Amino acid sequence: MFSRNQKNFSKILATLLLIVASIGMVYYKQEIEKSSEAVYETYFLIFQVLFFSVLGYSAISWFYKLIRNYRLLKNEKTEAELSLLKSKIDPHFFFNTLNNLYGLAMTKSDKTPEVILKLSEIMRYTIYEGEKNLTPLKNEISYLEEYIDIQKIRYQKNVDIEFLKDVQDDSQLVAPLLFIMLVENAFKHGIESLAKNAFVRFHLFQEGHTVTFEVENNYERKIENKLNGMGLMNLKKRLQYLYPNRHSLDLTENATTYRAKMSLSIK
Incomplete structure (x- = not known):
């Protein structure tokens, strides 16, 4: 006044x-x-x-x-x-997980409570932590671990999933829900497209004020070009807004393998 x-x-x-x-x-x-x-x-x-x-x-x-x-x-x-x-995080995962939960519940599997708890944590993080501008790196790591654990329970086939972490200071702040887009892409276009011998490897490491996330997975080549998928287009736009001139995103593929490497300068 x-x-x-x-x-x-x-x-x-x-x-x-x-x-x-x-x-x-x-x-x-x-x-x-x-x-x-x-x-x-x-x-x-x-x-x-x-x-x-x-x-x-x-x-x-x-x-x-x-x-x-x-x-x-x-x-x-x-x-x-x-x-x-941020609201365009692929709902594909939630729908499939709920279907799997139904199947686990019908068979009265001991894994049902664990999956429900992890899914609840993922939804809570997506809704509440995702609204923040920045979040500690350790929160993002926990979020990715919960997501990957559910994926391990979901798949009935033999899948080689590896998540390596080499982080010096997990209290560093990063924008939330950036890494998950690459993780979702690896599962959706990689493991789900293969009947057997599927693998996906994640490597998150930190060097000074630079955080790098690498993803590698095999896949079955289809007509659509994954490099221009909606999830990756959204990721590119968010990176331009949040880390202008302070990020890199390299996407490469060959006949059987897809690789993504994202680096953020978080100083």
Whole structure:
């Protein structure tokens, strides 16, 4: 309220000064035409300087406000787009896991409570931690471990899943829900496309203020190009917003193997 009143007072004061300066210029202009005294020219000059100073200040203030409003709108748009991108985490995993839960429940498997608990933790993290701008790296690691553990329980076939971690300081802050997109991609387009001999390897390591996440999996080549999938497109957009000029994302594939390497400068 105080700030708004202060702004209104500034506008009123500027308007009054412009009016006074205008009247002063008109008055002393007339006096100059009537008399040759130099003092009138001095007064006219004073009011002229006052007029253009107030006018210039008002113009600069208006321009600054215009730029500030533009930046605010741009930031709001960016935040809205980021929220939308974060909400596009593939629901495919949740649907399949619920189907598996149903199957486990029907067979009265001892694994059912474990899967329910892990799925609950994953959903909680996705909803609540995902809303934050930054989260400790250890939280992201725990989230990935819960996700990978569920995947190990889900698949009935023989799957070689490996998750290596070499992190010096897991309290470092990173944007949440970035690594999961590469993990989801590896399972969805890798293990699920193979009937046997499927493998997926994850390696998360830290060197100083750089965190690197590498993913390698085999797959069965299909017509669609995974390099342009929606999940990866969303990941690229989020990286551009969150780590401009501070990230790299390399995606390569051959006839049987797909590799992804993402590096973040988190200083």
